[in-house]
Amino acid sequence: MPSRPEADDPRLGDVSEGRILQAILTRTAPAAHTLVGPGDDAAVIATPSGSVVATTDTLVHGPDFRLAWSSGYDLGWKAAAVNLADVAAMGARPTALLVALAVPRDLRLSFVERLADGFREACAALAPGCAVVGGDLTVSDVLTIAVTALGDLEGRAPVTRDGARPGDVVAVAGELGNAAHGLAVLFGRFRDGDAPVPVDVAKLAAGESAALAAQLRPSPPIGLGAVAATAGATAMMDISDGLALDARRMAAASGVTIALDRAALGTDPERAIAGGEDHALLATFPEGVLPPGFRVIGRVIPSADEDLLCDGLPVDISGWDPYRDWDSVSG
Amino acid sequence: MPSRPEADDPRLGDVSEGRILQAILTRTAPAAHTLVGPGDDAAVIATPSGSVVATTDTLVHGPDFRLAWSSGYDLGWKAAAVNLADVAAMGARPTALLVALAVPRDLRLSFVERLADGFREACAALAPGCAVVGGDLTVSDVLTIAVTALGDLEGRAPVTRDGARPGDVVAVAGELGNAAHGLAVLFGRFRDGDAPVPVDVAKLAAGESAALAAQLRPSPPIGLGAVAATAGATAMMDISDGLALDARRMAAASGVTIALDRAALGTDPERAIAGGEDHALLATFPEGVLPPGFRVIGRVIPSADEDLLCDGLPVDISGWDPYRDWDSVSG
Numbered sequence: 001m002p003s004r005p006e007a008d009d010p011r012l013g014d015v016s017e018g019r020i021l022q023a024i025l026t027r028t029a030p031a032a033h034t035l036v037g038p039g040d041d042a043a044v045i046a047t048p049s050g051s052v053v054a055t056t057d058t059l060v061h062g063p064d065f066r067l068a069w070s071s072g073y074d075l076g077w078k079a080a081a082v083n084l085a086d087v088a089a090m091g092a093r094p095t096a097l098l099v100a101l102a103v104p105r106d107l108r109l110s111f112v113e114r115l116a117d118g119f120r121e122a123c124a125a126l127a128p129g130c131a132v133v134g135g136d137l138t139v140s141d142v143l144t145i146a147v148t149a150l151g152d153l154e155g156r157a158p159v160t161r162d163g164a165r166p167g168d169v170v171a172v173a174g175e176l177g178n179a180a181h182g183l184a185v186l187f188g189r190f191r192d193g194d195a196p197v198p199v200d201v202a203k204l205a206a207g208e209s210a211a212l213a214a215q216l217r218p219s220p221p222i223g224l225g226a227v228a229a230t231a232g233a234t235a236m237m238d239i240s241d242g243l244a245l246d247a248r249r250m251a252a253a254s255g256v257t258i259a260l261d262r263a264a265l266g267t268d269p270e271r272a273i274a275g276g277e278d279h280a281l282l283a284t285f286p287e288g289v290l291p292p293g294f295r296v297i298g299r300v301i302p303s304a305d306e307d308l309l310c311d312g313l314p315v316d317i318s319g320w321d322p323y324r325d326w327d328s329v330s331g
Numbered sequence: 332m333p334s335r336p337e338a339d340d341p342r343l344g345d346v347s348e349g350r351i352l353q354a355i356l357t358r359t360a361p362a363a364h365t366l367v368g369p370g371d372d373a374a375v376i377a378t379p380s381g382s383v384v385a386t387t388d389t390l391v392h393g394p395d396f397r398l399a400w401s402s403g404y405d406l407g408w409k410a411a412a413v414n415l416a417d418v419a420a421m422g423a424r425p426t427a428l429l430v431a432l433a434v435p436r437d438l439r440l441s442f443v444e445r446l447a448d449g450f451r452e453a454c455a456a457l458a459p460g461c462a463v464v465g466g467d468l469t470v471s472d473v474l475t476i477a478v479t480a481l482g483d484l485e486g487r488a489p490v491t492r493d494g495a496r497p498g499d500v501v502a503v504a505g506e507l508g509n510a511a512h513g514l515a516v517l518f519g520r521f522r523d524g525d526a527p528v529p530v531d532v533a534k535l536a537a538g539e540s541a542a543l544a545a546q547l548r549p550s551p552p553i554g555l556g557a558v559a560a561t562a563g564a565t566a567m568m569d570i571s572d573g574l575a576l577d578a579r580r581m582a583a584a585s586g587v588t589i590a591l592d593r594a595a596l597g598t599d600p601e602r603a604i605a606g607g608e609d610h611a612l613l614a615t616f617p618e619g620v621l622p623p624g625f626r627v628i629g630r631v632i633p634s635a636d637e638d639l640l641c642d643g644l645p646v647d648i649s650g651w652d653p654y655r656d657w658d659s660v661s662g
Contacts, residue, residue, distance in 0.1 A: 055372060
């Protein structure tokens with residue numbers, strides 16, 4: 001980020017709420033479906049299909065991110081992307097975001113400006129027509145970004161995670177394991193003792209820049225959620241906690257077993273199975289159906305002793321929570 | 332709250348996410364409009380009128396509440412009520428809440444259970460048919476409750492804050508100043524030095540119990556939002572930051588002056604004008620229109636030098652932020 005003179009970049013505790021809101025609102029474009037936008041008690045968003053899809057997900061400083069690694073722009077982008085992915089995973093098109101920010105008083109105004117830029121540009125890139133339509137601003141010692149995303153099903157039925165049937169193909173759209181690779185680079189190479197230190201791009205090997213981008217500014221294939229629903233997906237969810245854990249959840253909800261084909265999981269199948277935070281779309285389709293952007297990674301079979309198999313064997317990976325044992329530092 | 336054996340009331344850091352979610356979900360009733368509820372990537376809520384009203388508001392430990400004064404039940408109730416009031420203030424009927432909780436690891440499970448009880452009972456009492464349809468659970472050193480409320484306009488136009496016209500009457504539904512009275516009791520009588528101490532109900536004078544309830548478990552007249560819209564309210568908002576500040580906002584948005592009648596403001600007009608957090612509904616109606624539950628407190632006049640007058644004189648009160656200079660303690 002370019003640095004600014006301190007006088008031009010005050011700490012949030014030294015400026016009015018109105019000044020902070022102005023900085024945000026001048027940076028967030030209107031959403032296509034907005035009937036009433038920011039400035040009143042609530043936003044009003046058109047829902048032509050007669051229903052609204054709604055989800056919420058929060059990023060908390062410490063458990064979810066480090067300021068040495070993530071810029072305000074990165075955090076705005078990621079907070080948007082992870083919520084957009086949940087809307088897409090229902091087969092819906094995202095229409096609007098509400099952003100509840102709890103900010104420390106000593107945070108700089110420029111950080112909030114870049115956060116708003118990240119929200120705007122993530123929406124423009126991943127879900128055109130969607131934008132921030134409302135929010136809340138409060139003070140906290142812990143920077144917390146709670147986002148609610150709304151979406152429209154455009155007349156389609158929602159695609160839940162409990163509809164997978166034996167004989168369906170199991171497919172994914174988006175990356176598997178790249179975000180985990182990025183996090184491994186951060187944890188492995190950009191720390192001084194336990195403290196995170198900023199990334200030196202000159203030290204990145206081939207492929208590591210893309211892995212870091214997948215971790216810090218993920219670009220899940222949001223538009224493919226509606227495509228999958230239209231094509232007849234029987235079940236769908238986004239992969240936030242890793243393929244192993246999330247495919248198990250889908251299998252359990254559907255009362256089936258999911259049998260993965262290891263050869264279809266790319267050059268690093270272990271990481272593809274275990275690594276979370278890519279927010280790829282995991283979907284099942286009837287035999288013979290596979291919309292563009294999806295690739296087959298397995299089959300749905302009748303319920304067996306295990307919810308999840310890979311090449312016919314049980315998968316010994318429980319999921320993904322890399323920060324769980326590492327929250328004493330909050331840099 | 333009844334105390335439980337520690338083995339039966341574990342700290343959140345010692346139990347699984349699934350266990351915590353189960354405790355919450357068994358306590359939250361289904362919402363009338365829910366098509367897909369908790370357990371998938373997102374909720375789906377019916378919006379028969381073709382639009383959805385959406386708002387978000389956050390309670391943060393420290394700036395917004397003290398655990399010595401507020402139980403889990405109180406916080407669930409209040410977090411629901413303040414968001415429901417924003418939906419009502421648009422003239423809409425609340426349909427659903429999404430709750431993003433960020434919880435310290437040493438918080439007890441029973442606290443979260445009572446929080447869920449508070450959400451459920453506030454919805455049942457204030458907005459029947461509305462309930463928690465989704466949420467998010469994450470870890471933070473600072474207890475943070477970020478709520479998004481959705482609502483349906485049932486075919487009505489939204490009532491924004493910019494529609495007040497000269498000649499309209501200014502009216503309110505709900506309490507003015509009681510929540511501030513309650514907070515004054517807490518700050519004035521239930522502290523040991525700077526540290527908050529639990530309320531001893533035996534020490535409360537007549538009227539103080541009601542004032543504390545207004546502060547800790549506010550009951551704004553949610554149903555009257557739709558009533559006001561149907562009756563033809565020209566502008567409406569909820570009073571979160573005090574009548575002085577919020578009436579000024581309405582006057583400025585509408586390009587008019589609001590002239591209050593001091594005699595209509597009850598037995599403590601100063602507190603009624605300055606005190607925030609009652610979440611009463613402030614609305615303007617054409618002359619001759621006044622729906623049940625509203626009382627006239629003034630008139631809309633053409634824009635004058637001042638946005639707000641009381642008995643013809645300027646109002647020298649800027650608003651409401653009682654915790655602003657008192658956040659060193661977080662009990």
